[in-house]
Every structure is written in structure tokens, then in C-alpha cells.
Amino acid sequence: MLCRSARLSMALLAFPKNQTPLDPAGPQARHIEHTFLLIFWITSIVYAIVIAVLAIGVLRARSREAGIPAPFTPDPAVEKKAARIVGGALIATVILITIMMVSSFVTSHRTAALADQPALRIDVYGHQWWWEVVYPNGAAPSRVIHTANEIHVPANTVIDIHGTSRDVIHSFWAPNIHGKKDLLPGYENDLTFKVDSPGVWRGQCAEYCGMQHAQMAFDIVAQSPDEFEAWYRQQLKPAADPSSPEAERGRTVFLSQACSLCHTIRGTIAGGTAAPDLTHLASRSTIAAGALKNNVANLTAWVLDAQKIKPGCRMPPNLMNSTDLNDLIAYLETLQ
Structure with a gap:
């Protein structure tokens, strides 16, 4: 069961504010x-x-x-x-x-x-076509968080987005928050900003990067310091053990299929780095970099054949029987 603050965050994510420079949030x-x-x-x-x-x-x-x-x-x-x-x-x-x-x-x-002020550093890596988000937390590996397409920040705090690209040129742009910053392979750029109050604002890749450029979005989620700390502590935890026979079998399906070669789920042997970390997938509002709401129907369609939804993406179709698919989705839904 999600705590009240987590449910509130999910509700905010479901109705993000417009993506416009005419409604500044910082x-x-x-x-x-x-x-x-x-x-x-x-x-x-x-x-x-x-x-x-x-x-x-x-x-x-x-x-x-x-x-x-x-x-x-x-x-x-x-x-x-x-x-x-x-x-x-x-x-x-x-x-x-x-x-x-x-x-x-x-x-x-x-x-x-703001660039001269102490800031919370967040590393952002552009991929075709999704955003890898890492909270390095200095030199403490046990405190590093890996997530995707949602950037949680404490409100009224200086944030340093330290970014680059893993393939082609991308551009990080959240118009309610700041101007755009290009992310080039082999180069590192910084974007420093501050968000005034809690809320959710949509961002977008602003440099044409291929077939699915238009579906390469992200959300900046500003929370109160207490809510951000609660979210951070939750993200540090490994994946919870399945609580039902279906989810238990779904974890077996995940680890025995090609999923584990590309994705990481901390607490399991899955350690792929080519695709988003799924340790807390169910806590995110969207999947496929903002292309779909994160619900059972969309997640099922995405896992079964992502190419029908986002042609050209790196995720191949997964041919499996209905029992395996349903159990796999049941497991992914437990990854809060």
C-alpha cells in the first residue's frame, strides 16, 4: 500500500502542468x-x-x-x-x-x-529514446539511486543537472523550469535551477534525435523536503519480494527471459544496464519515456510488443504465453 505522500505524488504526476515557458515555476x-x-x-x-x-x-x-x-x-x-x-x-x-x-x-x-551555490547533483543521460536519471550522492555507492524519465527534486533547493548523451545529440528542456541544454556524446554540460514549490512539470528532448524524438519526454517532480527524503529512502531499497504465487512466478519469468540482460532489478540477479532500471517501476507515473500511462493494460502491451507502440525503440517483442505474461506483469506491479 502506498503511503499518503506517495499517492499524492502519483496524483500530481497523472495531471502534470502544461509544458510552457509562459508559466514559470522557478x-x-x-x-x-x-x-x-x-x-x-x-x-x-x-x-x-x-x-x-x-x-x-x-x-x-x-x-x-x-x-x-x-x-x-x-x-x-x-x-x-x-x-x-x-x-x-x-x-x-x-x-x-x-x-x-x-x-x-x-x-x-x-x-x-545559481551555478556558484551548493547544489544537489543529479546525473541525466540521454538515450534513444529515454532518460537515465542517477542520484550519485557523492562517493557513497550504497546511496546511489538509478531511475528513469522522472526527476524528483526538493522544492526551493538548488539543483545541478549534470548531463551528457549515450548515443546521439539530445537536448534537455523543461520550459517551466529553465532554458534548454544540449547533451552531446563525449561532452558534459550542467544546468542549474531551482523550483519554487511542489508540482510536476513536463520536459522534452528538444533536439531531433531520430524516429521517436517526439516521444522522449520526462517529468520534473518537485516535492517538499520531507516528501523528497521519503521518496529517496524508498528508492534506496531493493525490490520487495513477491507477495503472491503469481508474482513469485513472474519474477522467475523475468529472470529466465531476455529482460534481465537489459534491465536491472536490485535485489535480484538482473543487472542489465542497456535499458531503464526497473527496481521501482510501479512507483512511476508513465512508461516508455512518457508515451504511456503506467497501468496494467499499457504495461502489458508494452512488454508484449513495444515496437507497435514506439517503432524503432531498442526493446524487442517478447513472445510468451498468456500465463507467463500475466504473471510477469503481476510481478512488475509489485515493484513500488
């Missing part, structure tokens, strides 16, 4: 939003003025009498007035571009300000 996103709105309104007003001037010119031309135009004779007064208008427009353009440039510099400085 100081970095707010700085970015302010700069975006400044540039948006400046460019919108300039666009409206240009269209209005163009429309006036067209209407004036249409109102003139048709026929052969008279030879053009420059009027010094008109030429002088036009020169002043063009000069004023040029000066205004330089001023507006300078304002936008300074605002961008200030935003870059402010979004990087």
Missing part, C-alpha cells in the same frame, strides 16, 4: 520569460507600425488619379522631412536592438547565478 524560467515578453512586445509593436505605414502608402497610391505620372521633381522640404523620419527610425532601431541585447545579457547572467 527564478531561471521567470528571467527567461521576462526577456521573451520584452522582445515579443518590441517586435510586435514595430511590426504593427511597419504594416500601418505600408497600408497608408498603398491607400494613398490608390487614391491618386490613374494615368501617366508626372515627371518626378524632388521637393527639398519633403526630402528633408523624409531624411529626418529615416534617421529617427534608424536611431530607434539601434536603441531597441540595444535594449534587447542588454536584456539578453542580463538574463544569461541571472540564469547562471
Whole structure:
């Protein structure tokens, strides 16, 4: 039975907030939003003025009498007035571009300000097409947590996302939290942010990375410090022993099939690293990097033939009889 805080977290995950930079959940996103709105309104007003001037010119031309135009004779007064208008427009353009440039510099400085503060480090590795999430906790191997596609963080705490890619170029982007950060194979990048209050915000790979790029999502789950600590302690535990004959047999099926070659379940002999750690699979809101809600029907369809759901993913079809499949799902459902 899930504790009350865990059930609340699952409920929040089931209804994540919109993925938008216009609903900032932290100081970095707010700085970015302010700069975006400044540039948006400046460019919108300039666009409206240009269209209005163009429309006036067209209407004036249409109102003139048709026929052969008279030879053009420059009027010094008109030429002088036009020169002043063009000069004023040029000066205004330089001023507006300078304002936008300074605002961008200030935003870059402010979004990087947290990088000098002590932070909770979380390692994020992009894969085709899922996110590996590791809480290294310094040099204490017994305190390291491996999970996938959900990044739990304590609210109002500085977080350092230390990321890279395991295959092609990916880009880590949670627009409610911060700007995007590219993850390149062989290089390591850091993204520092803080979330103001508990909630759930969706993120996405923002660099085209192949066939299932659009279905490479993740959730940032901000919790109170107490709830985060409770979640952390639960994640440290190995998989619970099956509590029913079906789940017991399901564990045998898992360990005897190819599943254990790719996935890890701590507390068992399964130690594969090519795919997500499943030790606490049932505590996650989604599977397949946000492609499906984590429920029995979706989990069954995914295990049976993931290629029908996410063509091109690394998980092959698993041909097994209905009894083995049902028992396997019963076991996976116990991995809280």
C-alpha cells in the first residue's frame, strides 16, 4: 500500500502542468520569460507600425488619379522631412536592438547565478529514446539511486543537472523550469535551477534525435523536503519480494527471459544496464519515456510488443504465453 505522500505524488504526476515557458515555476524560467515578453512586445509593436505605414502608402497610391505620372521633381522640404523620419527610425532601431541585447545579457547572467551555490547533483543521460536519471550522492555507492524519465527534486533547493548523451545529440528542456541544454556524446554540460514549490512539470528532448524524438519526454517532480527524503529512502531499497504465487512466478519469468540482460532489478540477479532500471517501476507515473500511462493494460502491451507502440525503440517483442505474461506483469506491479 502506498503511503499518503506517495499517492499524492502519483496524483500530481497523472495531471502534470502544461509544458510552457509562459508559466514559470522557478527564478531561471521567470528571467527567461521576462526577456521573451520584452522582445515579443518590441517586435510586435514595430511590426504593427511597419504594416500601418505600408497600408497608408498603398491607400494613398490608390487614391491618386490613374494615368501617366508626372515627371518626378524632388521637393527639398519633403526630402528633408523624409531624411529626418529615416534617421529617427534608424536611431530607434539601434536603441531597441540595444535594449534587447542588454536584456539578453542580463538574463544569461541571472540564469547562471545559481551555478556558484551548493547544489544537489543529479546525473541525466540521454538515450534513444529515454532518460537515465542517477542520484550519485557523492562517493557513497550504497546511496546511489538509478531511475528513469522522472526527476524528483526538493522544492526551493538548488539543483545541478549534470548531463551528457549515450548515443546521439539530445537536448534537455523543461520550459517551466529553465532554458534548454544540449547533451552531446563525449561532452558534459550542467544546468542549474531551482523550483519554487511542489508540482510536476513536463520536459522534452528538444533536439531531433531520430524516429521517436517526439516521444522522449520526462517529468520534473518537485516535492517538499520531507516528501523528497521519503521518496529517496524508498528508492534506496531493493525490490520487495513477491507477495503472491503469481508474482513469485513472474519474477522467475523475468529472470529466465531476455529482460534481465537489459534491465536491472536490485535485489535480484538482473543487472542489465542497456535499458531503464526497473527496481521501482510501479512507483512511476508513465512508461516508455512518457508515451504511456503506467497501468496494467499499457504495461502489458508494452512488454508484449513495444515496437507497435514506439517503432524503432531498442526493446524487442517478447513472445510468451498468456500465463507467463500475466504473471510477469503481476510481478512488475509489485515493484513500488
